[in-house]
Amino acid sequence: xxxxxxxxxxxxxxxxxxxxxxxxxxxxxxxxxxxxxxxxxxxxxxxxxxxxxxxxxxxxxxxxxxxxxxxxxxxxxxxxxxxxxxxxxxxxxxxxxxxxxxxxxxxxxxxxxxx
Numbered sequence: 001x002x003x004x005x006x007x008x009x010x011x012x013x014x015x016x017x018x019x020x021x022x023x024x025x026x027x028x029x030x031x032x033x034x035x036x037x038x039x040x041x042x043x044x045x046x047x048x049x050x051x052x053x054x055x056x057x058x059x060x061x062x063x064x065x066x067x068x069x070x071x072x073x074x075x076x077x078x079x080x081x082x083x084x085x086x087x088x089x090x091x092x093x094x095x096x097x098x099x100x101x102x103x104x105x106x107x108x109x110x111x112x113x114x115x
Contacts, residue, residue, distance in 0.1 A: 082108060 063080060066072050085106045092098045 063083075066076055066080060085102065085108070088106065089099045089102045
């Protein structure tokens with residue numbers, strides 16, 4: 001014959017304490033998880049910005065080499081000028097009036113003649 005003893009009252013308190021700690025840990029995890037997601041998004045944006053800056057710097061170096069070279073062809077100068085005009089127009093993407101004035105004052109170069 002088995003005798004079933006009632007559990008002492010502190011068992012329920014311990015159980016309740018464990019439940020409260022579990023809930024608090026989940027809250028801490030969600031807070032931690034949200035913070036880590038924000039941090040990961042910031043790091044991703046930073047890496048993207050660094051990649052864009054590196055690409056722009058390489059383009060600047062390439063243009064500088066072309067401009068300094070004695071081997072640059074007239075077609076390359078025209079391409080450099082057109083890319084400069086496009087970059088200037090893109091400085092104000094929401095101002096169509098300035099973009100129009102830019103294209104008026106910096107018209108596209110005619111392609112060089114082949115003699």
